[in-house]
Amino acid sequence: MRVIICENYEEMSKQAAKLVISQVTLKPESILGLATGSTPIGMYDKLIEANKAGEVDFSKVTTFNLDEYYPLSADNDQSYHYFMNEHLFSKTNIPFERTHVPDGEAANPEKECEEYDKKIEAAGGIDLQILGIGQNGHIGFNEPDKNLIAGTHLTELTDSTIEANSRFFEKKEDVPTKALTMGIASILKSKKIIIMANGAAKHEVVSALMTPDITTDIPATMLKIHSDVVVICDKEAFYGKQN
Numbered sequence: 001m002r003v004i005i006c007e008n009y010e011e012m013s014k015q016a017a018k019l020v021i022s023q024v025t026l027k028p029e030s031i032l033g034l035a036t037g038s039t040p041i042g043m044y045d046k047l048i049e050a051n052k053a054g055e056v057d058f059s060k061v062t063t064f065n066l067d068e069y070y071p072l073s074a075d076n077d078q079s080y081h082y083f084m085n086e087h088l089f090s091k092t093n094i095p096f097e098r099t100h101v102p103d104g105e106a107a108n109p110e111k112e113c114e115e116y117d118k119k120i121e122a123a124g125g126i127d128l129q130i131l132g133i134g135q136n137g138h139i140g141f142n143e144p145d146k147n148l149i150a151g152t153h154l155t156e157l158t159d160s161t162i163e164a165n166s167r168f169f170e171k172k173e174d175v176p177t178k179a180l181t182m183g184i185a186s187i188l189k190s191k192k193i194i195i196m197a198n199g200a201a202k203h204e205v206v207s208a209l210m211t212p213d214i215t216t217d218i219p220a221t222m223l224k225i226h227s228d229v230v231v232i233c234d235k236e237a238f239y240g241k242q243n
């Protein structure tokens with residue numbers, strides 16, 4: 001695991017965007033794995049700027065998002081479909097038909113999950129996966145548990161995740177309690193992984209990434225198995241609260 005410690009959120013966003021731009025420049029038909037949440041928004045802004053300035057062309061990329069709330073319709077403004085359109089897809093030349101987000105309205109979620117993994121495989125696998133990290137160590141919505149699940153699946157969100165994500169909703173009761181998420185193996189099959197974290201609230205979990213331990217209680221520690229992971233974080237996430 002390589003670690004890039006940045007001065008602040010702005011720097012972190014720039015560094016991550018640089019790596020995505022390099023990836024797409026070297027392989028224009030890259031398969032990108034994307035995340036939602038507050039962490040990657042700055043990076044998406046940089047990618048939009050670079051795309052507008054002609055510094056990167058996304059016209060040949062394919063994208064697969066990590067997760068979606070269930071049940072939730074794509075046009076709900078809290079859905080991850082909506083988030084991605086708002087923060088990236090509609091503002092770049094990524095072909096909309098080559099973007100994929102699990103269907104939060106699938107009548108048969110198990111089938112949807114199975115097909116999602118098949119689509120990733122058929123596309124040739126993810127070249128570069130972007131991850132955020134939950135305060136409880138989740139990646140995608142792979143929550144701490146005795147057993148983690150390999151493939152894309154329907155999962156129950158933990159109370160701490162519902163609490164953390166309630167900031168995006170009017171009230172906590174509005175946060176869906178389930179989600180469709182890529183599994184740990186779906187994530188680990190990516191050729192390269194960037195995991196981003198900012199702010200003191202992520203310090204404890206980022207510290208867990210720096211130890212030799214792997215535990216399903218902190219799903220992100222599974223990334224230590226992978227040979228090409230870059231942690232890009234700000235000083236607060238790495239060192240804790242700065243004075």
Ligand code: F6R
Nearest residue numbers: 035036037038039132133134140
């Ligand atoms: C979102 C996702 C989640 C977030 C995590 C951190 O697609 O997969 O694992 O990355 O909950 O969220 P933020 O960035 O809001 O702190």
